[in-house]
Amino acid sequence: MSFRAGLLLIGALLLTGCKAEPQAQSPRVKAAGFDAIYVWPGVRPGPDSVAKTIYLLDGEVRRNGPARLERLRMGVPKLPGRSVWLVVRAERLDWNDATYAAILGDIEKWQTAGNDIVGLQIDFDAATRGIEGYAAFLRTVRERLPKQWKLSITGLMDWSAHGDPQALAGLAQTVDEVVVQTYQHRSTIPGYEQYFARMERFPIPFRVALVEGGEWTAPPMLERQPNFRGYVVFLLNPAKPKR
Template sequence: MLLVRLSVLLVALALLNGCEQTDAPPLDQQLYVWQRQWTSAHDAALQDSRADFSTLRVLALQAFPQAGWSRARVDPALLKRDGRPLIAVIRLDGQLKSLDQDDVTTHIQQVLSEWQGQGLTLSGVEIDHDAGSARLPAYREFLTHLRAALPAALPLSITALPAWLDSPELPALLATVDSSVLQVHAVSDPRRGLFDPDQARKWVNAWSLITSKPFYLALPAYGVALLPGASGAPVVESEVPVGRAGQRRELLADPLQLSALTAELRADPPTHLAGLIWFRLPLVGDRRAWSLNTLRAVARGDSLDSRLSLKLIAQDDLYDISVSNQGNLDNAWPERVTLAVRGCDGADALAGYALQQSPDLLTFTRLRDGRIPAGEQRAIGWARCAHIDQGGSNVHP
């Protein structure tokens, strides 16, 4: 009887171990590098992102209906030193009337050859083309042509739109490439918002039922502004300023929403989902992107919080007044900051704030919106006072 019980126990342990071995691997995390003009800020951004993001998908080449072809001015030395797998992204604007297979393929081959000549080793090519569903057969023919022209060992992927889910042409299109990247942000009327997590999850589940190959999910870590357009449709301003006056309505992807969605995907990954790709690598001074601290925290699945506190730097009786964000979540400028003071003979607010002064209180009130990135601070004013009681001062979110 003892031997029988021991045998049963060993079988049960084996089954448990087998279950553990079939657990889904953690979702891969990648980054889009989408700046058309590289700067010295890319160096620190790449170095600081290496620990959390496995692969770089770098904008290489764009084609527009009127402007024609444009190459992104990347820094090959930085990419070579970075050493992560590198995927060149070719953006073919959705407003192009048609794709000249030979011409487009020639331009792609030229830029790939140029990158390889600069010492870069490519791990793949991604085609980003917002084709309407009616044009998917022609797009499939182009991809078939391109696939034959590229080295057989070089993976080919496409950026894909949720709107294609209703097309009977989608399975044949996906059969021409090695993987797809489902974009779930900025795919609807911008006036309805930048991103809807509930709708995104539905699209992901539907995509997993159609594709038989690995796919990735492109997620937003940025914002845009909407300006009134002459035709009634809004003009979208993103990382490149639009030379147009008018009231801007800012839209920003919510890190808390994205954190909740990625937690669901980790806990219950849809079939064939291979990883997440974040748009875009943030640079210092990029006011419409999450800070890298916030992006890394969301990618890791860390708990998110902002910890705003008053920071005073004193030189004799002159105080520089700032608000510091010591958390990992970017935060809006505080609505109001009050300082308990004594013996002030001068004070002023910096741009974005207004100052109200009484003998024992300074009140800085926000005039416009802005964000304090995680791990950074924002100066709001100065004061020349005999004393500022930091313990009696408050930051009001």
């Protein structure tokens, strides 16, 4: 065996003897330890859930056809001892009087059934550069929503990086909280740490929405941010992805 061939053989043996260290994964989100959850129709909290605040999807205002509330629940939920947010998913913002009447009527029915209704949440994917127009719609919602109920919205992590500060300040005058979505479908969006590093001056009280089973390590700066109000875990149906 030549000297060169011997070196190659030694190198190959060294390489086969070395195994790459596996990358450490972030812990997986377990809903049982959180006090606020999202519950979509067809999904049930586990028996070990300690959640005292529940965001329940009532229906959708869909893109096609007239603007109306398409209810997704059979009957009225009854959750005594829990704080409940009625959630409406919106694909459009040209709501008419009938749309508002249906949504506000459901809030009243839920409360009459014995639920402690905190308020209404609108789940709408507002583009970062469209916050100003979205804020105008939300002002109308706030005017129609009786004052005893709060107004919550979902928001994108990108708002913290590229959102117009003036538009965000306008939102702060209208909504009571933003729930920042950190996931898409069943997975946590990579690079979330970078977004939360920019939220020190975010002007609106916010919660952070995590997906059940997704990876999550809390950024160190998050707990120090003055408007941070905790987490909401989006529960998953094992059989069907919900988002």
